[in-house]
Structure formats: C-alpha cells, structure tokens
Amino acid sequence: MQEFEIVIVGAGPAGLSAGMYVARQNVSCLVISKDLGGQMNLIPKLENYPGTIMSSGQILAKTLETQYLSFKGEIVYDTVEKIDESEDGFKIKTTRSEYKAKAIVLAPGKVPNMLGVENESEYFNKGIHYCTKCDAPFYQGRITASVGVGSYLVESGLLLSRMASKMYLILKGSKLAGDKDLVTTLENNKNIEIITQSSVKSISGNSTLQQITLVDSSGSEKVLDVDALFIELGSKINLDYVKHLVKINTKGEIEIESGGMTSHPAIFAAGDATTIPYKQIIVACGDGSNAGLSAFNYLEKLKGKPGIRADWKKQIGGQVFHY
Numbered sequence: 001m002q003e004f005e006i007v008i009v010g011a012g013p014a015g016l017s018a019g020m021y022v023a024r025q026n027v028s029c030l031v032i033s034k035d036l037g038g039q040m041n042l043i044p045k046l047e048n049y050p051g052t053i054m055s056s057g058q059i060l061a062k063t064l065e066t067q068y069l070s071f072k073g074e075i076v077y078d079t080v081e082k083i084d085e086s087e088d089g090f091k092i093k094t095t096r097s098e099y100k101a102k103a104i105v106l107a108p109g110k111v112p113n114m115l116g117v118e119n120e121s122e123y124f125n126k127g128i129h130y131c132t133k134c135d136a137p138f139y140q141g142r143i144t145a146s147v148g149v150g151s152y153l154v155e156s157g158l159l160l161s162r163m164a165s166k167m168y169l170i171l172k173g174s175k176l177a178g179d180k181d182l183v184t185t186l187e188n189n190k191n192i193e194i195i196t197q198s199s200v201k202s203i204s205g206n207s208t209l210q211q212i213t214l215v216d217s218s219g220s221e222k223v224l225d226v227d228a229l230f231i232e233l234g235s236k237i238n239l240d241y242v243k244h245l246v247k248i249n250t251k252g253e254i255e256i257e258s259g260g261m262t263s264h265p266a267i268f269a270a271g272d273a274t275t276i277p278y279k280q281i282i283v284a285c286g287d288g289s290n291a292g293l294s295a296f297n298y299l300e301k302l303k304g305k306p307g308i309r310a311d312w313k314k315q316i317g318g319q320v321f322h323y
C-alpha cells in the first residue's frame, strides 16, 4: 500500500491549491480525484478570477495541475470510496487501490442538480445555466427565466433583476419561500413575473436557447421566449465515505473553522463542500491553501516542530528569510 504524508480528495481549485502549498514544502502528497478541474469544467468563459482576463475554467484547471506537479506532488484519477482511521493515520480506499496517509484534506466540491428535461446538456452554457451569481452578468438587458427552490430561487431572481430587462421566476409551489423582505422586493419589481404552480416541461432553440414550455398544475401549457434559463435546484455533496469522521451540517456541508479545521484534528477541508460562504473559485483557492498549510503544520507538530507562520522562505547567502 502506497504511503503519503498528506492525501487530498479532489482536483478542483481547492484541492489543487492545497496540494500546491503542501508539495512546495517538500511533503509527500497525493491528490486523488475523479476528474481534473471539477466544476471549473463547466465554465467556458471565466471572467472573475483575479489576474487572468478572459480565461476558461478548463485552462485554469490545467494550469493549477501543472503548477502542483511542478512541486513534485502526485496525482491519481480515481474515486475515494472510504476513509478510515488506522494506527498511525488513515487508510484511504479508492475504486482501484488503497493508500495510507497521516493527514487528509477534503476538497470534493459539489455537483449542481439538473432539471431533467430533454436537451438540457445540449444547451448548457448556451442559455442553460446552473450558477446565477456566476453567469447573470452575461445577460445584461436580456430576457431570462429562473426555475428552482427556496432561497436559491429568490437569490437568482434578485441577481438577475439587476441585469435582465425582463425575468420570469418559475416555481412549483404557490408562494416564494425565503426571507420575507427579499420576497417582497421581488414581488414589487415590475420587471419580474412570478409564475407559480408551474414547471418547465421542455426547452428549445437553435444554436442557443430560445424558448421554454411551462406546464401548470391544471396541465395547461405556456411558451415563453427567453435568452436564458437559470436552474437553481441546489447541489449534491457526497461525503458518505468520510461522514463517520467529520461533522457535517444539515445542508450536507463539512463544518470548518479558520484554517480549514474540521471536527477531526487530522482532517482539514476546503472549497464548496464546506460551510464557507460565497462559493467561488478564488475562495476555494484561498481556502485550499489554508487547509493545506494547516495539514502541513499538523504534521510538523506531530514531529515536535513548531510549524510555519509564513507560507514560504528563501535562503540568501547563509541566512533564511521568511516571507
């Protein structure tokens, strides 16, 4: 069984950033991930990652992987199925192998729930979107619709109402749920039409989305011309393989404190699978570096060393400088 000091679950921005900070300290580190990039693969036009003007999520993912590997970190594309405590750390079972580690960083992210209509994938990023806060700015002055549940739908409406010329809010229930004041703001906005007791039956268009067909509780259908449909049905976070070791909140997120500390002293976590607010790439990267450094410090303390206070050091002549 291969042994590493630190094993990281997930090669999204959180996991790769954690890996970079760990590997750069000459710690043996393995990232295990189902794929490279995670949700970044869903972003063809990335506008808000500081330091790069107009990139894509996939380019950023490849850059982060290259950067991580340049520090001699290792990566394997596989699925983590179980993490258990062992005598001197953890045993990690994947679909194809088993590994040992002294500390773990969890960065498994999440996957947005789909609506389940025909052609949904075909129109993805061509009118169909799953992250309003990420993609609303692409629809300045256009007609959009949002379908979803609870506060996700309310937030989607509020964000789009600042951009779109007209928007439809579609819900299965008879009333918008969520913060009363926010709901009132939406109800009073003349650009927003709230369509209750309805669901999206089908979508259509040419190279981009053009129409959605709604069906109400009586079975009547209605066609709307739209430039975009935002699907806000929450996301799936799968933590079955580790839920016996860390505290998870009612939303299914790993509870963390500063430095990515979980309820287990040797397990750290970062990114969208945690309780952090504003789930975005830059946030996942920052929190990934925090969790990576905390895992490194945990190992140093096991060895009786003080750990690091700065994130890198340089030797000039005979003197070591910490920055």
Ligand SMILES: Cc1cc2nc3c(=O)[nH]c(=O)nc-3n(C[C@H](O)[C@H](O)[C@H](O)COP(=O)(O)OP(=O)(O)OC[C@H]3O[C@@H](n4cnc5c(N)ncnc54)[C@H](O)[C@@H]3O)c2cc1C
Residues within 6 Å of the ligand: 009, 010, 011, 012, 013, 014, 015, 032, 033, 034, 035, 036, 037, 038, 039, 040, 042, 043, 045, 046, 047, 048, 049, 078, 079, 080, 081, 107, 108, 109, 110, 111, 112, 129, 130, 131, 134, 135, 241, 270, 271, 272, 273, 279, 280, 281, 282, 284
């Ligand atoms: C449609 C969409 C558009 C977005 N647009 C933007 C944007 O424009 N700007 C922005 O900043 N943010 C955007 N985001 C949000 C951003 O993508 C996420 O906040 C970010 O990717 C979270 O990073 P993460 O590393 O926590 O998780 P993820 O990116 O979800 O990566 C998690 C990784 O862990 C792997 N994994 C999960 N479970 C296991 C397991 N058991 N074993 C092995 N591997 C596992 C996954 O396969 C994946 O590779 C968007 C999100 C979506 C859905």
